[in-house]
Amino acid sequence: MRVKKMNSQVPQGYQQTEAGVIPDDWEVVKMADIASFFKGKGISKKDISDDGIECIRYGELYTKYDEKIQNIASKTNLPIDQLFLSKKNDILIPASGETAIDLATASCVLKDNVALGGDINIIRSMQNGIYLSYYLNTVARNRIAKLAQGVSVIHLYSSHLKTLSISLPSKPEQQKIADILTIWDKVIEKQSALITQKQQLKNGLMQQLFSQQVRFKADGSDFPDWKEEKLGEIGKISMCKRILKKETNETKGVPFYKIGTFGKKTNAFISKELYEQYVEKYSFPKKGDILISAAGTIGRIVIYDGNPGYFQDSNIVWIDNNEDVILNSFLAYCYTRVNWQTENTTIPRLYNNILREVKIPLPLKLEQAKIANLLTLADDEISKLEQELNALKSQKKGLMQKLLTGQIRVTIN
Known part of the structure; x- marks a missing residue:
């Protein structure tokens, strides 16, 4: 990819638009011009089951999913004629929440026939859904939040989202940007999984130490009972x-x-x-x-x-x-x-x-110290991995902003 430096003035090869400064070969469109809008159908907590049709409830958009939804966490046995089913590439945005900025949360479903619950705005487009999801979560997030209405409960309607102006590169460039950010997501997921594994190992070690299945010795001799x-x-x-x-x-x-x-x-x-x-x-x-x-x-x-x-x-x-x-x-x-x-x-x-x-x-003070020191080593390792994870997330965030505004251009083969 090649990088163009951005000055306080609009640089050559770029244009000032209502969606911000973007490359000359990108276009600005209204969401209504590139997408159809739908609303999910209600799936309550009691409708969740161990088997049946995969489903997504609006609250899960906050707690379980990020820009891409591949593995579905829930299922329902509701009759299919009572459900709204996804098409691969659909973009989901919550329709209600506690704060406006929370509503500005977009996720792209990568599977057909997933039941989509009520209070979910569904955006169906021929553009790259993963690219749009990243874009809406980053470049357009504050503008989406300003579209929301309400006091105690905030609402975001499809009529609001239709008015949103976004910038679009060509479809091949959308795909390349989505691919690059997906690679970063995989690295972050791998780091998160490693942290989870280390936490589980530490918890297992703690269980063994505090149940006295594993004991330290003092100069080769057993410590007394606790x-x-x-x-x-x-x-x-x-x-x-x-x-x-x-x-x-x-x-x-x-x-x-x-x-x-x-x-x-x-x-x-x-x-x-x-x-x-x-x-x-x-x-x-x-x-x-x-x-x-x-x-x-x-x-x-x-x-x-x-x-x-x-x-x-x-x-x-x-x-x-x-x-x-x-x-x-x-x-x-x-x-x-x-x-x-x-x-x-x-x-x-x-x-x-x-x-x-x-x-x-x-236990005796010496054994306390040995136990605490060992667990502290495990915590220090986890803390280091968490710092690395935060650095990866920060780097991805900076790269994402530049890719999605065209400050960094990708090479299309």
Whole structure:
């Protein structure tokens, strides 16, 4: 492929269009001019079966599929006359969702006779469906989102999609672009599968270690049998001092993590003065302490890294344990194996009295260290593979943008 450098001005050989700057030999068309539009027919959750006709429900477009749909996850036994069946190359876009940008999600079905559920916009075209799917998900995504309407539930109608202007290269160039991006997808899928395999191996190793099927030795001798202790006997359940809403702001200061931003990027801050005052006077985690979510998704853990940050009281707690008894590195892996129990309330919550009763295995400290070190090696390997996966996705995203706008041109044999 050959590359043309793009300047702030429209370069020679390119044209400014309503679909953006594109090569002179590409055309701009309305979706209504190149496609027919249909709507799927309702397939409810209770209509899913173990056998029957392969089917796609609109929610699966968010959770199971990307630009191409080859392997179908669900089946239905509904009568065929109650179904809308796909044709190979159909493009599917959700017709309703929680946000406009979520609706801008296109997938190309690569099989005939797949039943397509309700709330799915179906675009049927003689153009390359895989190319169009990539294009709609990338170059046109924000423009599609602007077409959606609604407040609590957002809707995207075929009448909106018909008005969308897109750029089209020749069919051979569409195919070549689709082929290149498909190769990248296969590399990404292979990397994802490798990560899944490594995670399964690590989980199996953890099971063997914690069930004591596999034991370490100390200078050739067996370690003694493990004890079992309640968390309340290992250390004190602690939490930060309560922060009032009026004491927070959205722009500057020390990060304040609420349960919704626990382990993520925060959207709230407190003053440095308040932070230093509360750290000095009240409970505060030490570097390496294991923070636990006691509300929302129960039992999520974050290892406190020692950087300035404050944590929502009662919703985020930790055990103030003595590392001469139990290492934090070992305790973190223990937490991942706990089946956390909650009070039977409207909102699930992990109360202190329940947390105190949770039982934790307690080998000698040296064996704890050996177990934690081995599992950390496995986690480090997985983390490296995940970083490589993210780099592949980032590289594909950049390449996709350039290919689909003609900044990089492909050679057609």
